Amino acid sequence: MSDPLQKRRRRSRLMTYGAVAAALGLTAAGVGVAQAAATPAPLSLVAATGQVTAERYEDDGESYLSLDLGLHVIAGKDPLEIWAKRTGYDKPIKAERVVVKNGKKTKVTVPAELVPDFNGLKDFTTISIADPAGTVVKEYKTPFCGNGYSSARTRPDAPAANPYPQGCGGYNPFTLGAVWGVQAGWDARVDDYPVYDPDAESFDLPVGQYTATATVNPVYQKLFGIPQAQSTAQVGVTVVEGDTDRGGLARIKAADAGQAAAAPDEHSIHDAEGDxxxxxxxxxxxxxxxxxxxxxxxxxxxxxxxxxxxxxxxxxxxxxxxxxxxxxxxxxxxxxxxxxxxxxxxxxxxxxxxxxxxxxxxxxxxxxxxxxxxxxxxxxxxxxxxxxxxxxxxxxxxxxxxxxxxxxxxxxxxxxxxxxxxxxxxxxxxxxxxxxxxxxxxxxxxxxxxxxxxxxxxxxxxxxxxxxxxxxxxxxxxxxxxxxxxxxxxxxxxxxxxxxxxxxxxxxxxxxxxxxxxxxxxxxxxxx
Known part of the structure; x- marks a missing residue:
């Protein structure tokens, strides 16, 4: 029997595969240099590369897909910082964004409907996947909290350290308060899988060529002042049959079942220094x-x-x-x-x-x-x-x-x-x-x-x-x-x-x- 606590993190496990290489690729793709040369947008959605390969596996009548689109949000001259808290288990979550104005920090309320739980900002991104004829074969929304495990600075003038937590912190049902953030000039991974649904089939695409388009949804473009040109990224996707000899099937099946591929751990999965x-x-x-x-x-x-x-x-x-x-x-x-x-x-x-x-x-x-x-x-x-x-x-x-x-x-x-x-x-x-x-x-x-x-x-x-x-x-x-x-x-x-x-x-x-x-x-x- 798989551990339900582990299952809740299936999405984040799949996302982190290849994350370090993708994060390092941001500068190689010219993102760091371009943003350092001019005043950056408050937030930008970027793709680390224009083309990725996804591996597909089949076993016992089930399919498994290892997909990493390499999508990132980059913060501008100021961090993105959101505090979410409830005063009791039966109380709604109140979220506030920390905004810097004239050198002083103020808090701006985030609409309640955007933060129904502690898993991040609801429906932050829409991802649409189309076949070569332009027909959309998959479309779904993903949340975003900004607390990445492989975050890195993307321009030379960015601060040296990232103070924000690793992981959104929403899998414990009795969570009381969370802090989400993207350091100024740093990147944060964007979820590229649908929100996990235990009753749904595994996320899958047949072998072939696709184009994935990711867009920050309009409510967040307006809330965070994201220019339209910085709110969309496109990635070509080639789906191939996976090589099971490299252990790919075992890795993806473990992630899909919510089981850690590492050695057994007595605890649940454990997920920067502040001021x-x-x-x-x-x-x-x-x-x-x-x-x-x-x-x-x-x-x-x-x-x-x-x-x-x-x-x-x-x-x-x-x-x-x-x-x-x-x-x-x-x-x-x-x-x-x-x-x-x-x-x-x-x-x-x-x-x-x-x-x-x-x-x-x-x-x-x-x-x-x-x-x-x-x-x-x-x-x-x-x-x-x-x-x-x-x-x-x-x-x-x-x-x-x-x-x-x-x-x-x-x-x-x-x-x-x-x-x-x-x-x-x-x-x-x-x-x-x-x-x-x-x-x-x-x-x-x-x-x-x-x-x-x-x-x-x-x-x-x-x-x-x-x-x-x-x-x-x-x-x-x-x-x-x-x-x-x-x-x-x-x-x-x-x-x-x-x-x-x-x-x-x-x-x-x-x-x-x-x-x-x-x-x-x-x-x-x-x-x-």
Whole structure:
């Protein structure tokens, strides 16, 4: 069974294939030089090349298409920057564009109908694909957020760094706030696949010649002041049979199924440094923990910045039967809404599979000012793990209708990583965290110290099919239950507030022992 969380990112996986080469091609195509020579448009839509080749595969009666049109939006003399936020799960998203006027930043409201969710600006681009006779064979609209994984500056006078996040941040149904942007003089990839629809057939084109025309839709041309001449790009497309010997079919099938082609990851898929307001997070420039405990350890200060761990309601909940037993699987997210990152260093007890964990504290400038013991870390040698787990981060409980404990999840330890942009609009949010997956977190068994971090505005998600993300309900009676996601269960971590550590999600078990059923009511209209 494929992971639905991964499926939601199918489109972005397909887009990123060949993205680096395409981004580098912008300057080769003359875009950088041309724009540096004159005052650039506020935004421009460009194609990196005039001709691309798409590979088509067939397997077991299904077709798969690897298409990269190489479309980019380039920002002019000022960045494109949009903040989107909702104050509650049942509240609409309010989006504002940051505009620079006379050297000062002001905010302009973006029409609500253009931002129905956190996946970006709705229907930003129309892509029309025509055959040699000029007959349109495909036409669809794509969203745009600007937060690219392969963004680069396209002219010599552009700023040296891109502050904006990587990824739109809309796949977690309980996202609260996002920031989207394109740095001045930098490019951002434009989605060139239709929005993913699990009920639709795979996107496909027969072998042959086509012309793809991409156009920024009129509402955005007017909103952002995009000249008509800079709002359209055209690309010739040659569709050929793919070479399966090069692993193309495996790659495209994995992307189409929403499965990562890389090694298995215990987390969901993990997705720039900002201005002076974000300097509190500067500590993370070095993710490795020191080799030994500081001597002496400074006591935790009585005041100052602190993390604030908050749990989101369980999501993507599903019923599964395995070896004659019934399980409720779920995804869970704990995020940091505080004024300081949560930073925990582990120091190995020589010759053992245990580390002593310490939480560290920082002042408003990001200087380390103290620490305190925070439990332990343990080495997890199970397949799919093979890293250090912090044992005092969260707990999952299944409560009965009176909210008394029925079952405790087997998941009791965690590798901290910044997997989700839960709310990048809060003060001090780290837009570009460094430890976003297990390749940048949690260490190997040959290490003597580990640093695990949860940055401001970021969440740590364990998706529903990861080991321990379940409750066995085989012998539980039918009725109403609550999945509890509980952060900092033993209160060993110092926080701003511990009253918001618990989140409950109602579920209803039914059916018979042979055919159990599961109903998951929405939370404030959210069905995720």
């Amino acid at each position: 002076a307001k974000r300097q509190v997070s500067s500590y993370v420039n070095e993710l490795r923990a020191p080799a030994k405990r500081p001597t002496p350890l400074k006591a935790a200060p009585s005041g100052g910045p602190r993390p604030d761990l908050r749990s989101l309601p369980a999501w993507e909940i599903a019923l599964e039967q395995e070896d004659g037993k019934w399980y409720v699987n779920f995804g869970a997210t704990v995020w940091n809404a505080g004024t300081s990152p949560l930073l925990v260093d582990g120091f190995r007890r020589t010759g053992t599979e245990l580390m002593d964990a310490y939480q560290y504290f920082f002042d408003a400038k990001g200087n380390q000012v103290g620490s305190r013991p925070a439990g332990t870390m343990e080495w997890d040698n199970r397949e799919g793990h093979l890293h250090w787990h912090f044992t005092d981060f969260a707990q999952y409980n299944l409560l009965d209708s009176t909210q008394k404990l029925s079952v405790r999840s087997g998941k009791e330890a965690f590798c901290l990583a910044n997997t989700d942009a839960v709310d990048f609009t809060i003060a001090g949010a780290k837009w570009r965290p460094e430890n976003t997956d297990l390749s940048t977190s949690c260490g190997a068994n040959t290490t003597i110290a580990v640093r695990e971090v949860l940055d401001i505005g970021n969440g740590d998600t364990y998706s529903q099919y990861r080991p321990g993300q379940s409750f066995e309900v085989t012998d539980l009676p039918n009725g109403t239950y609550y999945i509890q996601v509980l952060a900092n269960p033993e209160k060993k971590l110092a926080e701003l507030d511990t009253t918001n550590n618990s989140a409950l999600r109602q579920i209803i078990l039914g059916g018979t022992p042979e055919a159990r059923t599961l109903t998951v009511p929405p939370v404030h209209g959210i069905k995720g």
